[in-house]
Amino acid sequence: MLLIDVVRVSEAVTRTSARLGKIGHLAELLGRVGAGEAEIAIAYLSGELPQRQIGVGWRSLQDLPQPKLAATATLTEVDELLSTIKAVSGQGSQAARKALVSRLFAGLTRQEQAFMLRLLGGELRQGALDGVMIEAVAKASGAPSADVRRALTLRGWLPAVGAAALTGGVPALRAFRLEVGRAVSPMLAGSAPNVVTALAKAGAPASLEWKLDGIRVQVHRSGGEVKVFTRTLDDITGRLPELVEAVLELPSDDLVLDGEVIALRPDGRPHPFQVTASRASSKVDVARLREQTPLSVFFFDLLRVDGADLLDLPYSDRQEALGRAVPPGLLTPRLVTDEVAQAEKFFTDVVRAGHEGLVVKSLSSPYAAGRRGAGWVKVKPRHTLDLVVLAAEWGHGRRQGKLSNLHLGARDPEGGGFVMLGKTFKGLTDELLAWQTERFLELAEGPADELTVRVRPELVVEIAFDGVQRSPRYPGGMALRFARVLRYRPDKRAEDADTMETVRSLML
DNA sequence: TTCCGACAGTGGGGTCGCAAT
DNA sequence: ATTGCGACCCCACTATCGGAA
Numbered sequence: 001m002l003l004i005d006v007v008r009v010s011e012a013v014t015r016t017s018a019r020l021g022k023i024g025h026l027a028e029l030l031g032r033v034g035a036g037e038a039e040i041a042i043a044y045l046s047g048e049l050p051q052r053q054i055g056v057g058w059r060s061l062q063d064l065p066q067p068k069l070a071a072t073a074t075l076t077e078v079d080e081l082l083s084t085i086k087a088v089s090g091q092g093s094q095a096a097r098k099a100l101v102s103r104l105f106a107g108l109t110r111q112e113q114a115f116m117l118r119l120l121g122g123e124l125r126q127g128a129l130d131g132v133m134i135e136a137v138a139k140a141s142g143a144p145s146a147d148v149r150r151a152l153t154l155r156g157w158l159p160a161v162g163a164a165a166l167t168g169g170v171p172a173l174r175a176f177r178l179e180v181g182r183a184v185s186p187m188l189a190g191s192a193p194n195v196v197t198a199l200a201k202a203g204a205p206a207s208l209e210w211k212l213d214g215i216r217v218q219v220h221r222s223g224g225e226v227k228v229f230t231r232t233l234d235d236i237t238g239r240l241p242e243l244v245e246a247v248l249e250l251p252s253d254d255l256v257l258d259g260e261v262i263a264l265r266p267d268g269r270p271h272p273f274q275v276t277a278s279r280a281s282s283k284v285d286v287a288r289l290r291e292q293t294p295l296s297v298f299f300f301d302l303l304r305v306d307g308a309d310l311l312d313l314p315y316s317d318r319q320e321a322l323g324r325a326v327p328p329g330l331l332t333p334r335l336v337t338d339e340v341a342q343a344e345k346f347f348t349d350v351v352r353a354g355h356e357g358l359v360v361k362s363l364s365s366p367y368a369a370g371r372r373g374a375g376w377v378k379v380k381p382r383h384t385l386d387l388v389v390l391a392a393e394w395g396h397g398r399r400q401g402k403l404s405n406l407h408l409g410a411r412d413p414e415g416g417g418f419v420m421l422g423k424t425f426k427g428l429t430d431e432l433l434a435w436q437t438e439r440f441l442e443l444a445e446g447p448a449d450e451l452t453v454r455v456r457p458e459l460v461v462e463i464a465f466d467g468v469q470r471s472p473r474y475p476g477g478m479a480l481r482f483a484r485v486l487r488y489r490p491d492k493r494a495e496d497a498d499t500m501e502t503v504r505s506l507m508l
Numbered sequence: 509t510t511c512c513g514a515c516a517g518t519g520g521g522g523t524c525g526c527a528a529t
Numbered sequence: 530a531t532t533g534c535g536a537c538c539c540c541a542c543t544a545t546c547g548g549a550a
Contacts, residue, residue: 017545017546018546018547019515019545019546019547020546020547053535053536053537055534055535055536056535057534057535057536058534058535059533059534059535060534060535089535092526092527093527094526094527094528123517125516125517126516127515127516127517127545128515128516129515129516129517130515131514131515131516132515132516190513191541213539214539215538215539216538216539230537230538231537231538231539232536232537232538234536234537273522273538273539274521274522274523276538276539277522277523277524277537277538277539278522278523278524280523280538281523281524281525281536281537281538282523282524282525283524283525284524284525374513395518395519396517396518396519397517397518397519398517398518398544399517399518399519404518404519405518405519405520422520422521423519423520423521424519424520424541425518425519425520425542426518426519426520426540426541426542426543427541427542427543428542428543429543429544430543430544464541466540466541469521469522470522471521471522472522473521473522474521479520479521479522480520480521481520481521481522481539481540482520482521482539482540482541483520483521483541484520484541484542485542
């Protein structure tokens with residue numbers, strides 16, 4: 001199949017707003033792609049590469065060669081070139097990589113180049129990713145989408161699942177099994193503003209569990225071999241030797257566990273997330289690092305033990321099995337209750353202990369990939385500050401032409417000005433975007449560039465955030481974590497905004 | 509007919525490893 | 530030694546579609 005066939009379908013998908021219409025376009029193409037190229041087509045049309053990543057980002061895609069006039073590139077040819085680029089990137093030479101990228105784009109028409117640019121940049125923006133592609137695979141193969149989802153949970157990679165469905169139908173999908181040593185798509189959590197709402201979503205009684213601010217890990221053990229995967233299924237076994245050792249000490253030698261690693265201080269309270277992240281992403285001199293900053297692991301789910309797959313069991317059964325397989329010291333603290341007062345106290349306690357909050361889990365739900373639905377619901381406390389808008393950046397995509405991303409500052413009584421604490425684009429409705437664009441242009445002052453409009457510091461906005469962290473980037477040495485807009489405060493003037501002193505008091 | 513679950517899009521701060529400067 | 534880039538940790542929120550109620 002030619003690349004241009006895929007590009008045309010992607011364009012049709014982009015033009016179609018109805019989801020069923022998008023699915024129709026995708027399924028039509030999947031119906032005519034050859035077995036040898038199905039995996040490539042599915043990957044491209046859900047915004048992925050069969051190679052996952054190839055070491056090429058937006059910067060390596062500047063000044064590309066002139067396009068060709070005739071579209072002749074096949075999917076297989078493009079795929080082979082991308083594999084070559086990945087191999088060269090792994091070996092280091094940026095010049096060689098650049099030459100290969102040029103060769104790839106020199107073989108494409110203008111239309112194909114535009115598609116490839118978005119695909120490699122990781123921003124396909126056609127309104128269809130995995131969720132829509134699952135339905136398209138189901139439609140094209142005649143299999144129920146539940147079978148496709150189930151296979152995706154077990155296999156963790158939709159292009160492989162989709163290709164199997166197209167050639168082998170339902171039997172091929174049902175042939176996927178949990179394989180120890182191969183990562184499963186992780187189950188994710190939705191969120192709720194408070195414990196009561198979370199309990200209502202998950203259904204009482206529910207399991208309430210400490211939400212630790214660390215790194216999600218999926219751990220596989222087969223005999224004496226252990227593998228550790230992240231949420232995006234990267235293998236990070238080599239960075240976490242203490243986790244490997246802990247799992248090797250468990251009585252069972254056939255396990256798939258789900259949990260969180262986190263750096264704790266000697267008194268048991270958590271280090272800031274940055275400390276855990278730094279430790280978990282370091283590959284060099286791990287032996288020394290683990291002495292300085294040991295990581296602890298806390299498991300909360302068990303997907304397999306001693307030859308038995310547990311994914312389809314209700315959560316309460318998996319918990320029971322987990323309790324038998326893992327000693328109490330490696331278990332995430334939890335409480336099963338249907339009483340709001342008890343639940344609220346548990347929440348207060350975990351926050352007082354310095355942790356992030358709770359995950360409230362339905363006792364009956366099986367383990368299912370993706371689906372940030374009602375099965376698991378997270379609850380975290382929320383801080384707010386009244387800050388001043390210092391500037392705004394022009395948005396992209398559906399926010400094109402709107403001033404979107406706000407630069408936020410706290411008042412600095414000593415210096416007499418405002419100190420920037422970060423940016424946010426979250427929480428804005430279309431109406432608010434329109435309003436603030438107009439208002440900011442009225443308040444515009446100082447040097448502007450193509451990206452940013454500076455404004456007189458007069459508008460006060462109420463910002464919600466999860467915490468204050470140490471920042472190497474911002475002038476005050478502090479930045480807000482997960483900042484989002486709650487509302488503008490027309491009743492407040494800049495002189496009434498919160499101060500740096502207040503922000504400092506929130507940083508632990 | 510209305511409601512609500514699932515999805516995609518729009519970007520945020522921080523860290524490491526590596527190549528080029 | 531420093532800088533820029535790519536990849537990947539953590540992530541919240543709104544608009545929209547279409548099936549459920």
